[in-house]
Amino acid sequence: MTAAPPRTVLGIETSCDETSAAVLAAGGAGAARLASCVILSQDVHRVYRGVVPELASRAHLVAVGDVVDRALADAGAALADVDLLAVTEGPGLVGALLVGVTYAKGLACATGTPLVGVHHLEGHLFGTALEDPDAVPPFVALLVSGGHSMLLDVPAWGDYRLLGETRDDAVGEAFDKVGSLLGLGYPGGPAIERAAATGDPARYRFPRPMLHRGQRPGDADYFDLSMSGLKTALIHAVRASKDLDADRPHLARGFQDAVIDVLVAKTLRAVEATGHRRAVLGGGVACNRALRAALARALADEGATLHAPSPRLATDNAAMIARAGLFRAAEAGRPVEAAARLPFPGLDRR
Ligand code: KG4
Numbered sequence: 001m002t003a004a005p006p007r008t009v010l011g012i013e014t015s016c017d018e019t020s021a022a023v024l025a026a027g028g029a030g031a032a033r034l035a036s037c038v039i040l041s042q043d044v045h046r047v048y049r050g051v052v053p054e055l056a057s058r059a060h061l062v063a064v065g066d067v068v069d070r071a072l073a074d075a076g077a078a079l080a081d082v083d084l085l086a087v088t089e090g091p092g093l094v095g096a097l098l099v100g101v102t103y104a105k106g107l108a109c110a111t112g113t114p115l116v117g118v119h120h121l122e123g124h125l126f127g128t129a130l131e132d133p134d135a136v137p138p139f140v141a142l143l144v145s146g147g148h149s150m151l152l153d154v155p156a157w158g159d160y161r162l163l164g165e166t167r168d169d170a171v172g173e174a175f176d177k178v179g180s181l182l183g184l185g186y187p188g189g190p191a192i193e194r195a196a197a198t199g200d201p202a203r204y205r206f207p208r209p210m211l212h213r214g215q216r217p218g219d220a221d222y223f224d225l226s227m228s229g230l231k232t233a234l235i236h237a238v239r240a241s242k243d244l245d246a247d248r249p250h251l252a253r254g255f256q257d258a259v260i261d262v263l264v265a266k267t268l269r270a271v272e273a274t275g276h277r278r279a280v281l282g283g284g285v286a287c288n289r290a291l292r293a294a295l296a297r298a299l300a301d302e303g304a305t306l307h308a309p310s311p312r313l314a315t316d317n318a319a320m321i322a323r324a325g326l327f328r329a330a331e332a333g334r335p336v337e338a339a340a341r342l343p344f345p346g347l348d349r350r
């Protein structure tokens, strides 16, 4: 337990391929100002067309000390000013997590500063609130990243009800796989978005998985997502293409439109089912401008608003970890261990 509420939080994130540290200045009544945020992306994975876990761990090991020092310097803070350390303990690549967790434990040990472990996805829920004071519960959350895709009912911070999740690939993972199928490199998301911008929406009409009119609230697939059928449709279309260079933008557009249609429809269902007037978008796929525009439009038609983070806070970063750590400050002192799989705290999977 921390004696007084923390004023300066240092967050550390190393769950995948971003080494990040951030300093948060906490104000009263849960307000928090981001004093600094440093994100070092590992370009090594672009060379190997995907995240290579062992290379991610090594890159974190090389960078974590400098990234933390830079974040402190940018904030004009010294280690002695930090009164709470927050680190991502899972889920993610265990070797990558271990680097951040071990480094944070070392800092905690050397300075006597309390340390709290943060769940990466709870971090993504808090990311938008750092920039948008209205991105607070009650809301519906659509978390779409490279590792996870879920739709949540969030009546209050720490109180999460799972409405739906992907049954196979995460949405970002599907973007990455289709990107590679189209010869667009890694990560696929931004490359598909760029290619789709000049694509003809009428050229390819791909299936909208788990979306049909007959679905009713209470049906198992009403909120759930699935990417595998859509991926298969893309594989067939790529094989049938006689000129992939010419068809690439249209294939990218057809894929992106199908994903967006599904995500928009499921988010609207969640808004309708919960009665919440706000939807918060998080995770790397939240960078997609076509998705943001479509969601904002559809929600506005229902009298609801979209709250989406800037691209910097949508992808993995330590600012969101510091913010979630501030919320979990009372848990400092509980053992922190890197874990590839970790139950989402406060999540009701009903
Ligand atoms: O949240 P994130 O940085 O890492 C995970 O926790 O997974 O998300 C990375 C994912 C990648 O799959 C990437 O392709 C996707 O986010 N992504 C995008 C876009 N930018 C990143 N997907 C679609 N459109 C984008 N513009």
Ligand code: ZN
Residues within 6 Å of the ligand: 120, 124, 145, 146, 283, 284, 315, 316
């Ligand atoms: Zn993430």
